[in-house]
Amino acid sequence: xxxxxxxxxxxxxxxxxxxxxxxxxxxxxxxxxxxxxxxxxxxxxxxxxxxxxxxxxxxxxxxxxxxxxxxxxxxxxxxxxxxxxxxxxxxxxxxxxxxxxxxxxxxxxxxxxxxxxxxxxxxxxxxxxxxxxxxxxxxxxxxxxxxxxxxxxxxxxxxxxxxxxxxxxxxxxxxxxxxxxxxxxxxxxxxxxxxxxxxxxxxxxxxxxxxxxxxxxxxxxxxxxxxxxxxxxxxxxxxxxxxxxxxxxxxxxxxxxxxxxxxxxxxxxxxxxxxxxxxxxxxxxxxxxxxxxxxxxxxxxxxxxxxxxxxxxxxxxxxxxxxxxxxxxxxxxxxxxxxxxxxxxxxxxxxxxxxxxxxxxxxxxxxxxxxxxxxxx
Amino acid sequence: xxxxxxxxxxxxxxxxxxxxxxxxxxxxxxxxxxxxxxxxxxxxxxxxxxxxxxxxxxxxxxxxxxxxxxxxxxxxxxxxxxxxxxxxxxxxxxxxxxxxxxxxxxxxxxxxxxxxxxxxxxxxxxxxxxxxxxxxxxxxxxxxxxxxxxxxxxxxxxxxxxxxxxxxxxxxxxxxxxxxxxxxxxxxxxxxxxxxxxxxxxxxxxxxxxxxxxxxxxxxxxxxxxxxxxxxxxxxxxxxxxxxxxxxxxxxxxxxxxxxxxxxxxxxxxxxxxxxxxxxxxxxxxxxxxxxxxxxxxxxxxxxxxxxxxxxxxxxxxxxxxxxxxxxxxxxxxxxxxxxxxxxxxxxxxxxxxxxxxxxxxxxxxxxxxxxxxxxx
Numbered sequence: 001x002x003x004x005x006x007x008x009x010x011x012x013x014x015x016x017x018x019x020x021x022x023x024x025x026x027x028x029x030x031x032x033x034x035x036x037x038x039x040x041x042x043x044x045x046x047x048x049x050x051x052x053x054x055x056x057x058x059x060x061x062x063x064x065x066x067x068x069x070x071x072x073x074x075x076x077x078x079x080x081x082x083x084x085x086x087x088x089x090x091x092x093x094x095x096x097x098x099x100x101x102x103x104x105x106x107x108x109x110x111x112x113x114x115x116x117x118x119x120x121x122x123x124x125x126x127x128x129x130x131x132x133x134x135x136x137x138x139x140x141x142x143x144x145x146x147x148x149x150x151x152x153x154x155x156x157x158x159x160x161x162x163x164x165x166x167x168x169x170x171x172x173x174x175x176x177x178x179x180x181x182x183x184x185x186x187x188x189x190x191x192x193x194x195x196x197x198x199x200x201x202x203x204x205x206x207x208x209x210x211x212x213x214x215x216x217x218x219x220x221x222x223x224x225x226x227x228x229x230x231x232x233x234x235x236x237x238x239x240x241x242x243x244x245x246x247x248x249x250x251x252x253x254x255x256x257x258x259x260x261x262x263x264x265x266x267x268x269x270x271x272x273x274x275x276x277x278x279x280x281x282x283x284x285x286x287x288x289x290x291x292x293x294x295x296x297x298x299x300x301x302x303x304x305x306x307x308x309x310x311x312x313x314x315x316x317x318x319x320x321x322x323x324x325x326x327x328x329x330x331x332x333x334x335x336x337x338x339x340x341x342x343x344x345x346x347x348x349x350x351x352x353x354x355x356x357x358x359x360x361x362x363x364x365x366x367x368x369x370x371x372x373x374x375x376x377x
Numbered sequence: 378x379x380x381x382x383x384x385x386x387x388x389x390x391x392x393x394x395x396x397x398x399x400x401x402x403x404x405x406x407x408x409x410x411x412x413x414x415x416x417x418x419x420x421x422x423x424x425x426x427x428x429x430x431x432x433x434x435x436x437x438x439x440x441x442x443x444x445x446x447x448x449x450x451x452x453x454x455x456x457x458x459x460x461x462x463x464x465x466x467x468x469x470x471x472x473x474x475x476x477x478x479x480x481x482x483x484x485x486x487x488x489x490x491x492x493x494x495x496x497x498x499x500x501x502x503x504x505x506x507x508x509x510x511x512x513x514x515x516x517x518x519x520x521x522x523x524x525x526x527x528x529x530x531x532x533x534x535x536x537x538x539x540x541x542x543x544x545x546x547x548x549x550x551x552x553x554x555x556x557x558x559x560x561x562x563x564x565x566x567x568x569x570x571x572x573x574x575x576x577x578x579x580x581x582x583x584x585x586x587x588x589x590x591x592x593x594x595x596x597x598x599x600x601x602x603x604x605x606x607x608x609x610x611x612x613x614x615x616x617x618x619x620x621x622x623x624x625x626x627x628x629x630x631x632x633x634x635x636x637x638x639x640x641x642x643x644x645x646x647x648x649x650x651x652x653x654x655x656x657x658x659x660x661x662x663x664x665x666x667x668x669x670x671x672x673x674x675x676x677x678x679x680x681x682x683x684x685x686x687x688x689x690x691x692x693x694x695x696x697x698x699x700x701x702x703x704x705x706x707x708x709x710x711x712x713x714x715x716x717x718x719x720x721x722x723x724x725x726x727x728x729x730x731x732x733x734x735x736x737x738x739x740x741x742x743x744x745x746x747x748x749x750x751x752x753x754x
Contacts, residue, residue, distance in 0.1 A: 038702075038703075038706045038708060039699070039702065039703075039706075040703060040706075040708045040709075040710045042708065042709055042710070043709040043710065043713070044710070045691075045694075045710065045713065045714075046694065047690060047694065068702060068705060068706045069698070069702040069705075069706075073677065073678065073698065073702070076678055076680070077680055077696075077698065077699075082680075083680075083696075083698070083699055083702075084699060085694050085695060085696075085699070300446075300450065301450060301453055303453070303454055303459075303460075313424060314422075317422075317423065317424065317462050318462060319454075319460075319462075321446070321450065321454065321460070322416070322454075322460055322461060322462070325415075325416065325445060325446040325450070325460075326415075326416075326417060328445060328446075329415045329416075329417075329445045329446075331415060331417045331419065332417075332419055332420040332709065332712065332713075333417045333419070333420065333421070333422065335709065336420070336422065336709075336713070337422075
């Protein structure tokens with residue numbers, strides 16, 4: 001039988017090139033996963049996601065999907081793959097992060113979380129069991145344990161208490177998952193999540209507890225929530241030192257193109273972030289040459305292709321001056337073009353990173369390219 | 378040399394199937410022209426417009442384009458085709474309609490119109506000569522005479538005075554056009570516009586004056602501006618009785634799918650309207666089965682394809698329940714899907730109409746299909 005995760009090549013240090021095998025196809029790692037919050041990657045057709053952006057796996061949000069379209073519809077549709085017509089792998093978060101950050105008000109107990117919907121204020125309850133059930137109904141290929149993602153900064157004892165709750169909740173997630181079958185005939189894998197904020201000793205404990213759970217992959221949560229960049233790097237590096245090397249590691253909610261590369265350098269295999277799409281809608285484009293603000297006067301008469309090193313059709317089909325005009329005129333197409341560009345760039349970034357891992361010169365390449373990526377054009 | 382307009386088949390009555398030859402390719406008539414107001418058909422990529430919607434010609438708006446991106450940029454880009462990367466035919470309106478309906482305030486004299494931009498209130502002046510010059514800078518394959526489009530209803534004398542001004546302005550348009558060369562090496566054709574509101578005798582005079590100008594095509598303006606539908610049909614029918622049969626006839630700003638078919642029945646060859654895109658953004662879909670409001674509860678659990686008789690990829694790629702979910706969740710993709718669907722439907726509608734003209738059973742077909750098209754699903 002095919003293994004879930006196979007490492008093809010380990011670089012000079014921790015970075016590695018691998019392959020994840022799911023019932024919806026193969027994922028080349030390291031990989032970036034576009035975020036499709038409410039069953040849509042904003043402004044992007046599924047066809048474009050597959051053919052132009054070359055996404056290999058996308059992310060859905062449990063919290064958003066439970067509110068709309070609701071799980072009644074989701075199960076009648078036979079899951080998210082069917083509902084949105086996406087036949088490649090999907091990963092869902094557990095809803096924890098959104099419940100804690102988006103829901104209007106919330107009350108946490110050992111049992112779970114009561115919260116009010118950010119849409120209409122209606123009351124809901126989520127627990128490890130509820131989150132597992134919803135993620136079964138969504139039918140993601142990879143689904144996440146229900147954790148508490150504590151705000152940054154929080155004091156040591158609060159982080160410790162929260163982390164321990166997350167660990168107890170993990171046991172309930174595993175129990176529920178073992179006792180309840182998959183719904184749609186394809187395999188679903190549960191990833192537990194390391195917490196512990198920026199406290200090294202708590203992160204160490206959490207990484208050990210999570211590793212011992214023996215899951216097929218592991219995630220690092222509670223980062224990219226406002227902590228300084230060096231802190232994020234330090235904790236990621238410490239946690240990947242502990243997490244098993246033979247299982248994929250998913251760093252949640254990260255990040256900029258340079259965050260992506262540094263994280264790969266620490267042995268991270270999977271990442272997701274709303275940044276490429278959200279910033280695109282605000283006219284910010286990431287490229288191999290640096291960061292472009294498309295509303296800038298600078299592009300007004302620049303009729304050269306949007307991105308001569310870009311891999312998607314928008315990069316050659318449209319000029320910088322045209323895309324600037326669309327942003328200035330508040331045309332929908334502006335956001336669409338920018339979103340496709342940014343996502344295609346992120347997918348190209350991890351593809352090229354993978355090539356350098358395989359070639360054995362990843363770190364040298366990463367350090368040489370990052371200053372360029374950060375340049376404001 | 379290839380003729381600009383060739384009639385392939387005239388139906389039992391006035392409807393005809395023809396071909397318009399431009400330097401950017403051939404147009405099969407009758408044709409519907411999607412509206413690309415500010416150098417973009419809203420929410421639709423040019424690639425989709427060409428490959429999925431199968432648009433043969435699109436429309437640009439002189440008024441909007443003069444304000445953004447401005448003619449300085451347009452001429453540096455070498456025209457609208459280059460600027461927006463659209464290599465099929467383009468038609469531009471004269472700016473008259475928008476100046477009268479959209480500009481913040483305006484003052485009409487014999488010389489032209491002073492108006493304030495709807496965007497920033499800045500002062501502008503437009504005259505027959507200015508409109509011609511701008512349309513040369515845009516570089517449309519077909520461009521329109523600068524006319525006054527009077528509000529409906531207006532009294533007889535006001536309409537007569539306005540119509541006579543439009544006729545005098547036409548002479549200035551023709552003079553300017555004859556004295557000034559095309560800019561980008563492709564042929565541009567001027568279409569004059571019949572006015573006269575809903576007064577048959579004024580329409581008759583205007584249609585005769587316009588016919589005598591000897592242009593390569595003629596347009597009917599001042600309809601679809603609030604008059605009852607039977608009035609629109611009556612005037613269209615009266616005017617097409619007078620306009621030369623060997624030149625294409627363009628009915629401006631029309632309309633619903635049934636308006637399109639009735640107009641074709643009166644011998645109209647070209648139409649444009651924002652309805653398919655604007656209504657799409659408000660969740661209204663036109664189909665061969667009737668009109669669908671995609672926010673309707675009815676589609677909540679309907680997982681069948683968006684439109685089983687639809688011709689574009691969205692019709693089979695997405696379900697009704699999914700598109701409803703996207704509208705309810707206010708996702709951008711909802712507007713994108715609906716716009717592609719509606720435009721593809723309009724293009725399919727005129728294509729099938731053309732086939733029935735060629736087959737010789739257009740009127741019977743039209744009368745049998747219109748009640749279905751009007752049905753609210």
